[in-house]
Amino acid sequence: MTVPSVPPTLSGKRPSKLFKNWMAKMASLPMILTALVVFVGGTAWTVTYSFTGSRMLPRTKWVGLDQYERLWSSDRWMISITNLGIYGICSLILTLFIGFTLAACLDRKIRFEGVFRSIFLYPFALSFVVTGLAWQWILNPDFGMQSVVRDWGWTAFNFDPLNNPDIVMFGLLIAGIWQGSGLIMCIMLAGLRGIDEDIWKAAKVDGIGTVKTYIMVVIPMMRPVFVTALVLIAAGIIKLYDLVVAQTGGGPGLSSEVPAKYVIELMFRAQNLGQGFAASTMMLCSVVIILIPWAYLEFGGRKRG
Amino acid sequence: MSKILKSALLGTALTAATATAVMAEGVELEVTHWWTSGGEAAAVAKFANAWNATGNTWVDGAIAGSGGTARPIIISRIIGGDPMAATQLNHGRQAEELIEAGLLLDLTDVAEAGGWAEIVNPSSLLEACTLDGKIYCVPVNIHSAQWIWLSHAAYKSAGLDVPTDWNEFTASAGSLKEAGILPLAMGQQGWQQNIAFGAITLAVAGQEAWNGVNIDKNADVARGPEYTAAFEAVAAARDLAAESNVQDWNMATNLVITGQAGAQIMGDWAQGEFSVAEQVEGKDYSCLPGLGLNPVIDTGGDAFYFPVNDDPAITAAQKELAALLISPEVQVSFNLAKGSLPVRGDIDMSTANGCMQKGLKILANGGVLPSGDISFSQDTTLQIEDLQAQFWSSDMSAADAQAAYADIIANAD
C-alpha cells in the first residue's frame, strides 16, 4: 500500500486527483454502484417508461402523457391519494403528539422507565404483516372488541372499522400508530436528553409552569429532532403497503386502497406497467417535495466539524 | 369415441416414453397455482398424485390469495428468468405478451399427438390457448360463474320453500331477513362482486345485451334500458348483502353451508366447498345455473402454461405433464374434486353430482358463452372489478354505476 508522505487533509480543499485515495474509492465501489445504478438508474428507468404504453412487458411505445391523464381520472387513484391524505395527516399529528407526550412523561425521573419504554417500543420490532393480522383479529366485528363491548351490556356499541368503508382508514391508523409511535418516542426522548438541564432551573426561577416550559422553550429547542421525526414519519406513510395488504386487503370495496398498492396492482395484476410506472413516478414526486428542503438543510454545505 | 380415447392414451404413452428415454431418474417439476381452499387443495392433489405415480416429483408451489395475488408473482418469475416448470393461469389474454416474447413453451406437438383438437369441448378453450396457429397451454377445466347456491337449512329455519330462480329468491329475501338470516352472502372483494354482477346481468338483461357488451364491447348497449334494469337488480342485491361482512369467497360459502345465509352467487368452484363439508346436493343445498332464469354458462377456466426451459430433460418432462393433465382419468378425478367441468367431452362423468350434471347438460346443449378472461384484457377487467367494489361497498346509485360502466366499456380493450 502506498503511503503519501503528507497525511491527506480531510476538508477536501486540496485539488484531488483520480488516484488519490484510490483504496477508499475501490472500497466505496458497492456504494457508488448502488447509488448510481440502482437508485438513480432504476428510478430514471421507471420514470422513462412511464411515458410508454407498456403492458405486461416494458416496450418503448411512446404515448406522451396519456398514462398520467388516465391516472388522474382514475377513481381508484383518487381514492388512494385521499385515503393516504387522511391517514397521513392523522398519523403525523397523532404520532408526533403521542411520541412527544410519552417521551416527556418518561423524562420525568419516573420509576420503571425501562419497563414503560420497552412496552412502548416493542411493536416496532414486529413486522407490518404481524401488526395487521393482530389488529385484524382484535377489530373482528363478530369476536373482537365490538362483540366484547356489546357483551358488557352496551349493545348499541358500533365499532367495526374493517367492515365500514367510512372509518376503515382509522382501523389502519390504530394499528399504524401502535407500530410506529414507539420509534418517535425514542427519538424524542433522545432529543429531550440532549437539552441542557439548566433550562428547567431557569424556568423555575422565572416561575414558568412545566407544560408551558415544554411548549414555549423545549419544543422550539428541539426543532431539528421534530424535523427528523417528521421526515421519518412522512417517508413511512408514503410507503404504506404491507399493513394494508395484511389488515384489509384494500377493502371493503376500494375504501382502504393506497398509492403503493395501486402501483403494484396496476403493474402486476392489471398487467399495465406503464400505468404503474406513472403512479410510482407520482409517488416519487411527493417524496422529492418532502425531501429536497430537508436534505439541503441537513447535508447541504455542511462540512465535518 | 373409444378410438379418440385410444389415440389420446397412445399420445400420452408416446410422450411418456420419449421423456423417460431422456432421463433415467424422475424429474422434479415445480408447479405454481393458487388453489388453496379445501376443495381446491383436494383437487390439485389429484394432479400431484398422478404425476408422482409416473416416477417424477411434483413440487407444489401454492400461492395463497386469489389469482390477483398469485398472478403477479408467477409473471414476475417468468419475466425474471427464473420460471417454474409449469403454472396455472386463467386461459385467455393473460399470457399473450409472454407468448409473444417467446417465454412459453410451444405445445403444438403434444396437442397433435393427443388429438386435442378433436377432444376439447367447447373448442373455444383450445382457441384461447392458441396464438398464430400454435398451442401454448393445456386447458384443464371449465369454470362457469353464473351460479347461485342456496342453503336448505336457512330456508327451513325461516319456514320457506327453497327458491327455484332469482325472482323467487328476491321475493323470499324479506322473510329470510325477518328470520334473522342474511339473505345473500357476499365476500367484500371486487372480483366476487363482479361475478355477482355478471350473473345478475345475464339473467336480467338477457343474453343478447350481454353479448353486445361483453363481446362487441358496445358502450351504447351498456347505456341501454336492458342494462338499466340489470343495474337496478344489482342495487337490490346489494341491499340483500348489506350485512355480509366476510372477505374471502369460501368464507361466504361457509355462511351458506352453515345456514347463516340464504344464498351466494359464486362460480361452480363453490361446489368443492360443499363436498368438503359433506353436504348433499338437493338435500342440504341447491344450485341454479344462470340463476335459474337463463341457463347459459360461460366457459372460463384454468389452464396450465409451461415456461421455456434450457434443460431438455425438463422440457421433455413438461410435455409429459401437459399430456397427463388432459388425460381421461386425471380429468375425471381432478374435476370431480374441484367441482368443475372436464375439458373433454369424451369421458364418463356419471359419478358427478347433480350440480355438475346440470352444467354438463348445458355444455352438451351448447349454452355456452366466452368468459370475461377471454374477451377483456386484465386492465379492463380490473377497472370493472374496481367499479363493482366501489358500487357494492357504497350507496352509489345504479344510474351512476351504469354511466361509469359504459365509459369503461367504451375504452375497453
Next chain:
Amino acid sequence: MADLTTNTAVEPRGPKLKKAFSRTNIFLYGTLIMVSMYYLLPLYVMIVTSLKGMPEIRLGNVFGPPMDITFEPWVRAWSEACTGINCDGLSRGFGNSVRILIPSVLLSIAIASVNGYALSNWKFKGSEVFFTILIIGAFIPYQTMLYPIVIMLREMGLMGSIWGLVLVHTVFGMPILTLLFRNYFSSIPEELFKAARVDGAGFWQIYFQIMVPMALPIFVVAIILQVTGIWNDFLFGVIYTKPATYPMTVQLNNIVNSVQGVKEYNVNMAATLLTGLVPLVIYFASGKLFVRGIAAGAVKG
C-alpha cells in the same frame, strides 16, 4: 456535532417529581399505565387466542383468558398448517428466513461499515454526492425500483434465488447503515486517525486495527437493526423469491389467507406470534442497544 452519538445522555432531564403521591404523579403514572394497556393489548390477545380451542373462540370473548389451555394451535402452525397441498406449516419458512438472514446481515454490515469509514475518514471528490444520493434513495418508494431490479437480477441470473434476495437486502439496507457508521466514525477523535497515518498505516490497516475494535457497540446496533428489518420484510420476499425459498413473513401471509373450510383463528394467531418471535426476542434481549441504535441512526443527520 462530533459528539459520540451513542453516548447521548441517558439521564432524564425533565423536572424532578416531588412527592410520591402528588396529583401530577398519579396523573402521570395513570396515563402511562393506560397507554401501556393499548400497547400490550394486541400481544395479550394474540397469546390468549393462540392458546384457546376453536369452540372457545366462537364463544366470542377475545380478551378472556383461555379456560382450557391447549398448545395444539402452536403445533399446527409450526408443522401442520397447509398452503395448497404443502402441509408443513411455518417450519420451512423459518429455515428460509434464517438462510436469507445470515448472509444478508453479514454482507450489508461489511459493506456499510467500510462505506461509513471511507466517508468519514477518506473523503474523496464526490463522496458526499454519492452519500446524499444514497440517503435520498432510502426514502424513494420501493415501488419505483421494483421492476428495474427484476431486470437487473435477471441479467445476473439471480432472480428467485436466495442470493438475489440477499443482494436486494444489502442494497436497501445500505443507506441507513452507512449513515449509522459514518456518524459513528466521525465521532471518533481525529487525532487517533492522524496518528495512525503518521505511523504509516493504510486504509485497511486503520479500518481493522483501530476502527473495528472501537466500533463494536455500533456493530451490535447494526446487527440488531438488520436482523429485525430483514426478518420482517414482506415486499421483497414476495416478489424476488419463489415458494421454495419464501421467507417466514410471506409464508405466514399464505397460511393465514388460505382458508380451508373454517378460519382457524387460534392457529393464525400462533403463526403470527411465531413469526414475530425472533425480532421480539432480539428486541427484549438487546434492550438499550436497540433503543440507542434507532435513536442514533435517526436523530443525527
